Amino acid sequence: MSTSRTTTIDHKAFFIGGSWRPADGTDHFDVISPRSERRLGRVPAASEAGIDAALAAARRAFDEGEWPRPTPAQRAHHLTRLADGIERRRAELAEPINDAVRIANDSELGLDGSVFTADTARGFEVARRVRTGTFSVNTFAADLGWPFGGFKKSGLGREHDPGAVEEFLLTKTASTDPGAGLPAEVTQGVPLGTGPGTRGPVK
Template identity: 30%
Template sequence: LTSFILAEIIDESDLPKGVFNLVNGTGPIVGEAIASHPDVDMVSFTGSTRAGRRVSELAAETIKRVALELGGKSANIILDDADLAKAVKGGVNNSYFNCGQTCSAHTRMLVPKDKHDEACAIAKEVAESFTQGDPFDESNMLGPLISDVQRDRVRGYIQKGIDEGATLITGGAEPPEGLEKGYYVRPTVFGNVSNDMTIAQEEIFGPVLSIIPYEDEEDAIRIANDSVYGLAGGVWSADEDRAKRVAKRMRTGQVDINGGAYNPLAPFGGYKQSGNGREMGKYGLEEFLIVKSLQL
């Protein structure tokens, strides 16, 4: 919808005709045509890693430049000196933003082993405070997912977590009470999650949080980096310098320190299978530029 609004604004401006075009259609038809067309010099794509891989394949035929912002399975490291209640609350809020349908959601919460149970109790209380229902009702905090296919997919992941032995702290695969119709999923928290479980490795894209215990700081960094993704992440600590040191060792494109606010001027993008290229700020603009030199 925002794309249509932008198109209407541009149509009312004095921008020359043809500079901006909004083309509607599905990926296999319109998207593939754009990615493979020889007159298109550059493609910037946001979506799943699978779709991004396809865009790269098609773009390779004409050696066009590609910027990809893809999936994520971001780790939120809560260090042993952090304010646990504040950090867990912030982590739950982050992972449930837009019903968990954000590529940068901090869906893996890493906590010290001796604070795991306390973290689960806090997360349970926070998760159960999220009201669900009509998104046009401002009293509701979580609306439906994008489609019935995605709803069923997320519920399938929740059941997979139960089957693989994670502890269901709250939520579950059943429809939320009173919301049997619609694309709703219970806000779910798992505890005692091992990082090799499916729910810790694959992007779910729904309100599902995995709490993973770690032994020490080195173990936390190892777990955080044990992913094919590397889009975002977080570190919580009473010592900001310590948090920065840990953040620098995380193989991910963006790290929030103690719940730091989003900065639209900072570059955003991923490592590994979370994509290449950057959005936002100076680096984001440079993705759409190509250098030329004149030898005199």
């Protein structure tokens, strides 16, 4: 199962006042997604003249454009439509991932899985949803220093886990008359039973 999106948008100009304006300089910098830390594109560095032009265009749009004219209720309507459109687009992008997770979870087996994606955060979201004992993001490697085991027909229990050590231990229970006291050298550092017929920890 894999999902990947590698398209980036590289600009060499600024969109100011409804049209593209060539950058004054030659310096550029990468735009990095704060969510996935993936490179989204590359944009030119703005000069002071470019910043002034953008501010002037924004001021004109606010004073003379369409936005100041609608009533507050109409503005709210426009913003709601925008939010609904963003949510629909988010659902469209999530649909293939949801299908992939459903197909993976429909399997009778669940030992291991992996996903390859340019969006690492989305990869870990898939890892949480797929029912396998181990899951890799952008690799096939499994760290056997951590618990290893499966879901469903891939088995029960875990290896390489502190709990797995208990399979190799023998437990012994020592009992005495509940009404009798115990010397401190016997009880020191020893957990005592707290169930019916016991006196609980010695104070």
